[in-house]
Amino acid sequence: MKAYTPKEKLQHFLISNAVPIIFILMSAIAIPLSGFSATYLVQEMLIRLARNSFLVLSLIIPIVAGMGLNFGMVLGAMAGQIGLILVSDWAVVGMRGLLLAALIATPIAVALGYVCGAVLNRAKGREMVTSYILGFFVNGIYQLTVLYAFGKLIPIANSELVLSRGYGIRNAINLAGMRHGLDYLIPLRIGNLNVPVGTYLTIALFCLFIVWFRRTKLGQDMRAIGQDMGVAGAAGIPVEKTRIIAIIISTVLACYGQIIFLQNIGTMNTYNSHDQAGMFAIAALLIGGATVSKATIPNVFVGVILFHLMFVVSPMAGKQLMGQAQIGEYFRVFVSYGIIAISLALHAWKRQKDRERARRSLRGEA
Amino acid sequence: MNEKLKAFIEEAGWPRVIIGLFLLSLFVAAPFVRVRVDASISDTLVRFGMNGILVLAMVPMIQSGCGLNFGLPLGIIAGLLGAVTSIQLDLTGVLGFAAALGIAIPLAVLLGIAYGLLLNRVKGDEMMIATYVGFSSVAFMCMMWLLLPYTSPNMIWGYGGSGLRTTISVEGYWLHILSDFLSIQIGPYLYIPTGMFLFFGFMCFLMWAFLHTKTGTAMTAVGSNPEFARASGIDVNRMRVISVVLSTVLAAIGIIVYQQSFGFIQLYMGPFYMAFPAVAAILLGGASVHKASMVNVVIGTLLFQGILTMTPSVINSLLQTDMSEVIRIVVSNGMILYALTRKVQVKR
Numbered sequence: 013m014k015a016y017t018p019k020e021k022l023q024h025f026l027i028s029n030a031v032p033i034i035f036i037l038m039s040a041i042a043i044p045l046s047g048f049s050a051t052y053l054v055q056e057m058l059i060r061l062a063r064n065s066f067l068v069l070s071l072i073i074p075i076v077a078g079m080g081l082n083f084g085m086v087l088g089a090m091a092g093q094i095g096l097i098l099v100s101d102w103a104v105v106g107m108r109g110l111l112l113a114a115l116i117a118t119p120i121a122v123a124l125g126y127v128c129g130a131v132l133n134r135a136k137g138r139e140m141v142t143s144y145i146l147g148f149f150v151n152g153i154y155q156l157t158v159l160y161a162f163g164k165l166i167p168i169a170n171s172e173l174v175l176s177r178g179y180g181i182r183n184a185i186n187l188a189g190m191r192h193g194l195d196y197l198i199p200l201r202i203g204n205l206n207v208p209v210g211t212y213l214t215i216a217l218f219c220l221f222i223v224w225f226r227r228t229k230l231g232q233d234m235r236a237i238g239q240d241m242g243v244a245g246a247a248g249i250p251v252e253k254t255r256i257i258a259i260i261i262s263t264v265l266a267c268y269g270q271i272i273f274l275q276n277i278g279t280m281n282t283y284n285s286h287d288q289a290g291m292f293a294i295a296a297l298l299i300g301g302a303t304v305s306k307a308t309i310p311n312v313f314v315g316v317i318l319f320h321l322m323f324v325v326s327p328m329a330g331k332q333l334m335g336q337a338q339i340g341e342y343f344r345v346f347v348s349y350g351i352i353a354i355s356l357a358l359h360a361w362k363r364q365k366d367r368e369r370a371r372r373s374l375r376g377e378a
Numbered sequence: 379m380n381e382k383l384k385a386f387i388e389e390a391g392w393p394r395v396i397i398g399l400f401l402l403s404l405f406v407a408a409p410f411v412r413v414r415v416d417a418s419i420s421d422t423l424v425r426f427g428m429n430g431i432l433v434l435a436m437v438p439m440i441q442s443g444c445g446l447n448f449g450l451p452l453g454i455i456a457g458l459l460g461a462v463t464s465i466q467l468d469l470t471g472v473l474g475f476a477a478a479l480g481i482a483i484p485l486a487v488l489l490g491i492a493y494g495l496l497l498n499r500v501k502g503d504e505m506m507i508a509t510y511v512g513f514s515s516v517a518f519m520c521m522m523w524l525l526l527p528y529t530s531p532n533m534i535w536g537y538g539g540s541g542l543r544t545t546i547s548v549e550g551y552w553l554h555i556l557s558d559f560l561s562i563q564i565g566p567y568l569y570i571p572t573g574m575f576l577f578f579g580f581m582c583f584l585m586w587a588f589l590h591t592k593t594g595t596a597m598t599a600v601g602s603n604p605e606f607a608r609a610s611g612i613d614v615n616r617m618r619v620i621s622v623v624l625s626t627v628l629a630a631i632g633i634i635v636y637q638q639s640f641g642f643i644q645l646y647m648g649p650f651y652m653a654f655p656a657v658a659a660i661l662l663g664g665a666s667v668h669k670a671s672m673v674n675v676v677i678g679t680l681l682f683q684g685i686l687t688m689t690p691s692v693i694n695s696l697l698q699t700d701m702s703e704v705i706r707i708v709v710s711n712g713m714i715l716y717a718l719t720r721k722v723q724v725k726r
Contacts, residue, residue: 134719135718135719137502138505138506140506141506142719144506145711145715146711148654148711149707149708149711149712149715151707152712156701156708336541339521339524342521342524343521346517346518346520346521348517349513350510350514352510352514353507353510353513356500356506356510357496357499357500360502360507361499
């Protein structure tokens with residue numbers, strides 16, 4: 013193995029971290045333009061880190077198992093929302109309410125995760141697009157349930173939740189009773205800033221879980237499958253079953269992630285919250301420097317901070333620069349989609365190059 | 379008879395049969411809930427004509443093995459630019475429509491080439507990347523619609539004096555220019571947009587003819603077996619780019635035809651989800667991820683648009699609730715899901 017010169021090392025570092033570096037540069041330009049104070053931004057980032065990290069972390073395990081970005085995580089988010097709707101109907105508040113919501117949502121998430129895993133096993137090689145469409149499909153079923161069955165087949169007592177026609181859940185649900193139930197479980201104030209200690213502890217615990225999980229037999233199996241499904245199967249690893257487990261874990265975690273997200277925000281947008289959850293989580297992970305086949309815990313936190321920094325700053329920067337906040341708003345949307353497109357394309361391109369190189373190496377020297 | 383039925387169902391596939399029967403039952407139920415059948419048929423036909431070419435745009439990329447073109451919005455954007463520019467130039471009637479096409483097509487070719495070159499670098503992952511190329515191009519154009527220096531008072535926001543409106547009427551320019559050509563009106567309700575059908579038929583014919591030329595055959599060969607195609611001396615990458623360009627151009631033409639019938643140009647987030655109905659329609663018509671024909675396009679568009687027209691009116695009067703949106707989501711995405719997860723069957 014030949015030693016790399018510092019220049020080569022630097023080059024390698026720049027190439028493999030191109031996306032986060034571009035984002036840091038962009039933020040460096042946009043932050044002064046927006047005119048936000050440093051304290052405000054730090055405060056925002058602390059809140060958003062608590063709000064979003066868990067959702068983003070839930071994406072890691074399917075990546076380890078070689079199934080790419082789990083666009084099907086919205087399934088978990090929907091399960092979490094069903095739990096929250098029921099709990100807010102029963103008027104259970106605070107941490108108890110959140111735990112109960114998680115308890116109700118878990119079996120739903122497991123079932124949905126199983127379905128998702130089984131479907132993806134039928135679509136090997138195009139997991140991402142399939143899980144993406146599956147998200148839309150289950151969204152239809154979710155709407156069917158929440159808009160028609162709730163209040164008719166599933167009794168909802170609280171009339172504040174139900175649409176005026178007598179069944180179906182309202183567009184926005186106030187989660188005031190559960191708001192910050194986890195965040196401020198352990199109260200801590202620094203200056204005039206409330207620190208969501210409870211959520212940070214949960215996230216830290218979960219990071220430990222991922223580190224531990226990767227070392228278990230199951231985690232190692234997943235890595236083997238991620239490397240090469242054929243070889244793993246030949247080595248006696250039950251490929252299909254392990255893939256389903258990976259997706260179930262991811263779905264259940266996404267479900268908890270969505271509950272944490274919503275208890276922080278305090279209102280739930282019944283028909284839209286989950287859609288955005290998937291897109292923002294994936295964009296954040298990719299901005300943090302993860303790829304379709306490799307994601308680490310630092311990627312998650314760097315990604316959440318950079319993505320949401322841009323999220324907060326860009327409308328104001330757009331206003332200062334172009335005179336229209338709307339431009340910054342659209343720019344934000346453009347960047348979230350664009351970054352997913354670019355990361356996916358770069359990864360696929362690299363894989364194709366690798367394949368070609370492998371083929372050439374088989375041919376030997378000409 | 380039973381054997382024949384079985385063979386037919388196997389040929390058509392269960393989802394298609396179920397949706398076909400569902401549509402049929404909607405038409406049967408319509409008179410009982412006081413929905414006019416002739417008006418429904420007329421609506422279905424108009425929407426069929428509006429969406430046909432957008433669905434047709436799926437064919438070349440499926441044939442060349444690039445999969446379902448979720449990047450349709452890219453072509454649609456070229457069409458939007460053509461339409462908006464034609465209105466800016468104050469061109470009306472046939473001239474305006476032709477100008478819109480004339481501006482849109484070269485733009486679509488350029489965008490299509492770039493898009494095709496990108497897709498050549500990501501073989502195997504086309505669909506996911508196409509989706510996001512479509513999304514990000516729509517978001518990029520959202521900024522552009524605000525910034526581009528269009529000045530026609532019929533298109534820009536009244537108060538700010540700049541930036542295009544979200545919907546722009548084509549009335550007074552080229553509204554129904556194709557639809558009303560040789561159109562037939564039977565009674566007060568039944569209207570047949572003959573011109574639009576003729577144009578759609580012509581496009582289908584061109585596509586069919588193209589697929590039977592040397593280039594078209596080569597393209598299909600690339601789709602069925604790229605290695606074999608390469609071995610027989612076909613430039614695989616070139617064929618794929620051609621198919622992507624064709625698809626993008628058809629999307630651009632398709633959206634202009636759509637607008638002349640609909641009456642409005644929808645900018646900003648308008649084209650965002652437009653790829654999904656087109657994808658669902660062609661799959662509903664019997665296409666797979668690897669193979670599609672003109673028959674698939676026609677049947678699929680009729681079935682899909684039929685359901686979109688009939689569910690709001692019939693189901694709403696039947697159940698007194700608006701379930702059409704949910705049914706649309708479940709049917710269209712269910713269809714795409716079915717196609718993506720279907721194991722490729724090798725027929726002997």
